[in-house]
Amino acid sequence: MSELYLKLPATSANLGPGFDTLALALDHSLEVRAKEAESFSIRATGRSAEICGALDRNLLLDVYKRTLAAHGKQLQPLALEVNNGFPIGMGLGSSAAARLAGLALAAHFGKLDWDRDRILAEATQLEGHPDNAAACWLGGFVAGCWDGKKLQAVTFAPPAEWRALVVIPDKPLATTASRAVLPASYDRADVVANLQRVAVLTAAFATGRGDLVAEAMRDRMHQPYRSKVAPLLPRLLPLSGTEGVLGVALSGAGPAVLLLVASEEEISGVEKRVQAAVAELGPVEILRCNLARQAAEMTVVLLPQS
Structure with missing residues (x-):
């Protein structure tokens, strides 16, 4: 018998103009330990333990079961230990992490x-876009493209001194609801403006040019x-490019907002200005993050025979 250990980082996708293209891995993680069992069980700790520990309507388990069935494999029950380190439904890539975990479990067991590469491609197919899945699996700053069949993704380590704050409201937002407000088509000038900024933003991360990020x-x-x-978002966008804030963007499809901060020393001051900017909107959580530079961990541990 063997145990599979997975550690998958949170992600912040889109990064402003990089809609369904750019993403950044963050250092809060979903950890999963799994081994064969006679029946399914989950011991969940960390954030949203009641969701992560449910045996019904659990995205990770659903992907695991559907993947085995789709490839004609017998369903193998698992005993799972899940420790979730970031909020669900807030724009931090929780669905991508759960899908990758389910696929990795199916591939192993x-x-x-x-x-x-195949696990990532399958996750991208399920997600419908490459950004969150690629950043979660590859780590670092990721640019990805997906034509429905083939994934191309490039990752590199972001500047070591940069940090992130993620400002999280008290209520989640479904990705479907966030996509529903988008128009069916765009003006050419808007598309060109975004293409220009995606190119510059990628170069800014690659070269450490914080002055270009805003x-x-x-x-x-x-x-x-x-x-x-x-x-x-409209309350925090004015902070972009001011006093240690390199840039501000919606995190994924929202409702959380990412602030890219120039250094650790700037964090406390930026937090205070964030709190002042959103005070009228009710309670928020401000999550401090390092930018995760490593790929998701996937380790097989052989268990002693009983």
Whole structure:
């Protein structure tokens, strides 16, 4: 028998203009330990333990079961230990992490003979876009493209001194609701503006040019529309490019907002300005994050025979 250990980071996708393209891995993680059992069980700790520990309507388990069935494999019950380190439904890639975990479990316990690239490709297919899944699986700053069949993704380590704050409201927002407010088509000028800024933002992360980030994170394709369902965003966008704040963007589909901060020393001052900016909107959580530079961990441990 063997135990599979997974450690998958939170992610912040889109990064302003990089709609369904760019994402960043953060250092709060979903950890899963799994081994064969006679029946399914989950011992969940950390955030949203009641959701992570449910045997019904559990995305991780659903993906695991559906994947085995789709490939003609017998369902193998598992005993799971799950420790979740980041909020669900807030724009931090929880669905991508759960899908990757379910696929990795199916690949291992179903003996599907998949490598890491295949697991990521399958997760991208389920997600419908590459950004969250690629950043969660590869780590670092990720740019990805997906044509429905083939995934191309590039990752590199972001500047070591940069930090992130994620401002999280008290209520989640479904991705479907956030996508519903987007228009069916865009003006050419808006598309060109975003293409220019995606290129500059990627170069800024690659070269450590923090002075370019505020302008490069400006978006004209999704954030203006999603501000209607993510009210933290219009309150925090004015902080972009000021006093240690390199840039501000909606985190994924929202409702959380990411602030990229120049250094650890700037964090406390930025937090105070964030609290002042959103005070009228009710309670928020401010999550301090390092930028995760390592790929998701997937380790097989052989268990002693009983």
